Amino acid sequence: MGVLTVEVPNKTYDVVIEQNVYERLQTDYAPLLKRADRVGIIADEFVYETYGDTLVEIVQSVQANVSVYEVPKGESCKTLAVYGDIQSFLLKEGLTRNSILLAFGGGAVGDLTGFVAATYMRGIPFIQLPTTILAHDSAVGGKTAINLPEGKNMVGAFHQPEAVLFDLNVFKSLPAREWRSGMAELIKHAYISDAAWTEQLLAEPKFAQPAFETLESELLRGVRVKADIVREDTFEHGARKFLNFGHTFGHAVEAATHFGELSHGECVMIGMGYALVLSETLGSIDEGEAARFIQFAKAQGYSFDPIFDHSFDHFLSYMQKDKKASFGELYFVILETIGTPRVVNVDVATCEQTFQTLQTIVKG
Ligand SMILES: NC(=O)c1ccc[n+]([C@@H]2O[C@H](COP(=O)([O-])OP(=O)(O)OC[C@H]3O[C@@H](n4cnc5c(N)ncnc54)[C@H](O)[C@@H]3O)[C@@H](O)[C@H]2O)c1
Ligand SMILES: [Zn+2]
Known part of the structure; x- marks a missing residue:
């Protein structure tokens, strides 16, 4: 228990x-x-x-x-x-x-x-x-x-x-896509809070459908990250925004695919790939972290197809409509280092460059 x-x-x-x-x-x-x-x-x-x-x-x-x-x-x-x-x-x-x-x-x-x-x-x-x-x-x-x-x-x-x-x-009884969806939010909790835990999850061969014995403690760990942040910032003025890691681009993917093709977490997984590319440019995480994550995600059955099915401008239009965008400015949660999130304002040119880099990495 x-x-x-x-x-x-x-x-x-x-x-x-x-x-x-x-x-x-x-x-x-x-x-x-x-x-x-x-x-x-x-x-x-x-x-x-x-x-x-x-x-x-x-x-x-x-x-x-x-x-x-x-x-x-x-x-x-x-x-x-x-x-x-x-x-x-x-x-x-x-x-x-x-x-x-x-x-x-x-x-x-x-x-x-x-x-x-x-x-x-x-x-x-x-x-x-x-x-x-x-x-x-x-x-x-x-x-x-x-x-x-x-x-x-x-x-x-x-x-x-x-x-x-x-x-x-x-x-x-949960279908595979719902497991993938939930586990994406779990690794999000790891990325924004704890480098060692992130490493452990990235090394997990059955990450997207873990054994029941490990699930209870892993889920509790995820809940703890969320609970700690919510205690500090119940009404989302500051730290609670970190929970949006992967969500700015992830929500745009969800909207562009009409909330159907992929589950919420699967879209967030794509969004985290995007945020990690951005973190390599604007934060101080090691070059190659985004590629490592994307390889891991692909091996675990996550799809990146939507980024080849729609143009950058199409995603951009959704990002600008997001209720977290303020006066049309784009904000992203990036990682300064793994476990240390930060909110940054990003210009459109950098967003587009990030999108292209993401496509290149995914094509591998
Ligand atoms: N309030 C918040 O802080 C917050 C945070 C993240 C997401 N959300 C919201 O959560 C929603 C997504 O939740 P979700 O991913 O749980 O999806 P969901 O509630 O839409 O359920 C997904 C599917 O799984 C099925 N399902 C549910 N339990 C099942 C089970 N035990 N066995 C088999 N099938 C089962 C459902 O019938 C449904 O078809 C979104 O609306 C999102 O906006 C809210
Ligand atoms: Zn989410």
């Missing part, structure tokens, strides 16, 4: 990673469920179909008043329409300010449920029950959001969960 306590202003909560963790809803977290007048479970339809019966049985053994709302799987649930439908459903089912929500699914359901919880009757508590590797990143830290047709995560709120409970058993 792995437990880590997250501290943010006015709140502390635990992240627990273990097998059969939902049983803790009958013990440690039973008072929370009993105190509530009703429990609302917002579930990814695929996850619910596969694991929902067990969860509902456990919750009902503590609190008989349970309402379940299944949402379309993955990113397609993060819409204004689904958000509105859930609010109406919760009202109809009689949830009040004394009710609690459970988010059951990957990062998408976590973001959606968190935002519903932040706003339903001006805010009710929620528990994250994340079911993807990527959610070691998304379920911790209290950022919640839904998408608009104009852009991702454009409407949201900061709302911290009461607890984050990861059941290792549910990872068994």
